[in-house]
Amino acid sequence: MKSRFYAVFCVVWAIVLLGPAQGLASGGEVGAWGDNSEGQAYPPPGLSGVKAVAAGGFHSLALRVDGTVVGWGNNTLGQAQPPPGLRRVTAIAAGVQHNLALKEDHTVVAWGYNGSGQSTVPGGLWATAIAAGFEHSLVVADFESLDRYHVFMPIVGH
Numbered sequence: 001m002k003s004r005f006y007a008v009f010c011v012v013w014a015i016v017l018l019g020p021a022q023g024l025a026s027g028g029e030v031g032a033w034g035d036n037s038e039g040q041a042y043p044p045p046g047l048s049g050v051k052a053v054a055a056g057g058f059h060s061l062a063l064r065v066d067g068t069v070v071g072w073g074n075n076t077l078g079q080a081q082p083p084p085g086l087r088r089v090t091a092i093a094a095g096v097q098h099n100l101a102l103k104e105d106h107t108v109v110a111w112g113y114n115g116s117g118q119s120t121v122p123g124g125l126w127a128t129a130i131a132a133g134f135e136h137s138l139v140v141a142d143f144e145s146l147d148r149y150h151v152f153m154p155i156v157g158h
Helices: 002-018 143-148
Strands: 022-024 030-032 050-055 059-064 069-073 089-094 098-103 108-112 127-132 137-141
Touching (some): 030 059, 050 089, 098 127
Parallel strands (some): 089 127
Antiparallel strands (some): 022 030, 050 059, 059 069, 098 108, 127 137
């Protein structure tokens, strides 16, 4: 069961992290192309020191080498504005209207739309990887923390 979950995660992670609309220049600047109807393909001026990007529905994220996250584009549901004080981030993932950040201490922070519970992170998770989908979120985490919170139990959306 664990290996199938990990394989699915890897495919989703590659799609979400690399995304079809963003890329990194060698100096840590962000390049973007494609639909810019909500400003998602226009990184903030002066954005540099970036080590990872994530493309959401109509918003974008950048993870800087200092562990902070920058967002831009549509912010109707708070998806393009990382929570105040979010620091020490090692990985990011963007869903259609929500995001995840994996912190150095292996905790997960989520923000944006939460209509299906995708931005409600169970407490006590010790995660090593994250991914965000349309209206769901995935983690690779310590089995005991997943079992304790019944994370594998499906949440019925719409």
